[in-house]
Structure formats: C-alpha cells, structure tokens
Amino acid sequence: MSNEAARTGELGGISVRDLNLYYGESQALKNVNMDIYPNEITAFIGPSGCGKSTFLKTLNRMNDLVDGVKITGEVCIGGQNIYDPRVDVTLLRKAVGMVFQKPNPFPMSIYDNIAYGPRCHGIKGRRQLDAIVEESLRGAALWEEVKDRVKKSAMGLSGGQQQRLCIARALAVQPDILLMDEPTSALDPISTMKIEELMSSLKERYTVVIVTHNMQQASRISDRTAFFLLGEMVEYGETEQIFSMPRDKKTEEYITGRFG
Numbered sequence: 134m135s136n137e138a139a140r141t142g143e144l145g146g147i148s149v150r151d152l153n154l155y156y157g158e159s160q161a162l163k164n165v166n167m168d169i170y171p172n173e174i175t176a177f178i179g180p181s182g183c184g185k186s187t188f189l190k191t192l193n194r195m196n197d198l199v200d201g202v203k204i205t206g207e208v209c210i211g212g213q214n215i216y217d218p219r220v221d222v223t224l225l226r227k228a229v230g231m232v233f234q235k236p237n238p239f240p241m242s243i244y245d246n247i248a249y250g251p252r253c254h255g256i257k258g259r260r261q262l263d264a265i266v267e268e269s270l271r272g273a274a275l276w277e278e279v280k281d282r283v284k285k286s287a288m289g290l291s292g293g294q295q296q297r298l299c300i301a302r303a304l305a306v307q308p309d310i311l312l313m314d315e316p317t318s319a320l321d322p323i324s325t326m327k328i329e330e331l332m333s334s335l336k337e338r339y340t341v342v343i344v345t346h347n348m349q350q351a352s353r354i355s356d357r358t359a360f361f362l363l364g365e366m367v368e369y370g371e372t373e374q375i376f377s378m379p380r381d382k383k384t385e386e387y388i389t390g391r392f393g
C-alpha cells in the first residue's frame with residue numbers, strides 16, 4: 134500500500150471507490166474515485182448542477198433521506214464502507230458533521246443549540262455540557278463574542294455568527310470530519326474571512342471538505358481541489374497544481390472562466 138493510500142485509512146481519511154448515484158433514472162454521479170486526506174481542506178468546484186453537493190452528501194449518507202436515490206460503489210471511512218447495511222447512520226453522522234449554505238440555528242438559546250447534539254447522545258451532566266458548550270464555541274472562534282449571552286436566543290446573532298454557531302454545533306459531538314456546503318455564500322466579506330480563517334485552523338484537528346463556487350476561496354484555503362463536470366470528477370490534485378497547471382483542458386477552461 135502506498136503512503137498516500139495508508140493515510141486515507143487513518144482516522145478521518147475517506148476513500149471513495151466506483152461511486153455512482155442515481156436520482157430515479159437520472160445519473161448524478163458517475164464512477165467517482167478519490168481519496169480525501171485527514172488534516173487537510175479538500176475543495177469541490179465545478180459549474181452549477183455538476184454534482185458537488187450530491188457528492189458531499191454521499192460522504193455522510195445525507196442522500197438516504199431523498200426518495201428514489203440509488204447508490205453503488207463504496208465510501209470507506211476508517212476502513213469501513215459506510216454503505217454497509219450494518220452501519221449505524223446516527224453514529225456515522227456524529228463522526229461526519231455537516232454545515233449548510235444557509236446558517237440554520239435552532240430557534241432556541243445559543244447554549245441549547247450546542248448542547249442539543251451531546252444531549253441526544255446521552256450527555257446530561259450540567260458541568261460536562263457547560264464545558265462542551267464553551268469548548269465548541271471557542272473551537273468555532275465565537276466564544277469571545279457570545280460568552281455573556283449564551284442563554285439568549287441564537288436567532289439574535291448576525292448571519293456570520295450564526296454560521297460559526299452551526300460550526301460549533303457540529304464540533305460539539307466530536308466529529309472527525311466536517312462537510313461544508315458553500316458555507317460562506319450567504320455571508321458578507323468580513324464574515325467570510327472569519328470562516329475561512331476558522332476552516333484553516335479546524336484542519337489541524339479535523340478533515341474538512343468544502344463545496345464552493347468561489348474559486349478564489351478554493352485556491353486560498355484548500356490543500357486539494359477536485360473539479361466536477363456533469364457528474365464526473367474530471368481532475369483532482371493539489372490545489373496549487375490545479376490552479377496553476379491543470380492537466381485537463383476542461384479544468385483549465387473552467388478555472389480561467391471560459392465556461393460555467
């Protein structure tokens with residue numbers, strides 16, 4: 134086994150083999166193969182409708198919730214195929230957290246938003262929850278801004294703060310992997326910068342996978358980039374190489390803005 138292949142077997146590595154996904158008759162992902170590495174940010178780019186979000190959601194089986202979806206192939210995390218029927222999907226989603234495009238805090242206090250996941254997993258002690266709430270908010274670079282109002286409604290936070298709260302909520306259940314679907318597209322430039330800085334610090338502890346329409350963002354923050362087109366992964370490599378010397382003509386056309 135190569136060193137690279139061995140690394141994806143580590144905690145937080147993801148290995149995708151011959152993955153196909155159909156929405157009814159329509160094929161949205163075509164034979165995708167890729168290895169995603171721990172402690173890196175991996176970005177998925179490509180024109181609208183190429184399958185980026187669909188692919189991201191296959192990594193924690195969020196597509197299971199869509200009627201008529203059929204998936205073939207394997208997604209291995211920690212050496213286990215997550216599509217094995219014996220896999221506990223609740224535990225899978227604990228290990229592989231997700232943050233969406235639009236911040237979606239629950240209509241409850243900041244504290245309860247963060248404590249929600251740990252409580253669902255059986256943590257009830259007040260001291261322990263207090264510690265998780267503080268640590269998660271610190272991890273999402275939000276603690277200093279909200280420490281005096283954690284019992285206030287999360288709905289009173291700004292959009293950028295709400296998105297960091299959603300990241301804190303994902304961190305609270307101690308995931309290995311964080312999936313982010315266009316996490317800054319609804320945010321202003323300053324909030325975007327804060328989230329980008331946050332993502333760069335999160336990769337020290339987590340595997341981070343992000344879908345983005347913003348190619349500057351992909352080139353600024355990601356270690357590796359995958360370019361998708363019409364359900365196929367056209368090219369995948371180190372971000373520097375993809376943006377400076379793409380091997381495929383279609384990747385070059387896309388990153389130079391000639392289509393998409």
Ligand SMILES: Nc1ncnc2c1ncn2[C@@H]1O[C@H](COP(=O)(O)OP(=O)(O)OP(=O)(O)O)[C@@H](O)[C@H]1O
Nearest residue numbers: 156161179180181182183184185186187188199346
């Ligand atoms: N729930 C669904 N049912 C049927 N088709 C779907 C569903 N979700 C997505 N699709 C189709 O699958 C294809 C890929 O969509 P997907 O949302 O993954 O693309 P995307 O690259 O993330 O696009 P965008 O950048 O616009 O979000 C599209 O043709 C889309 O219409």
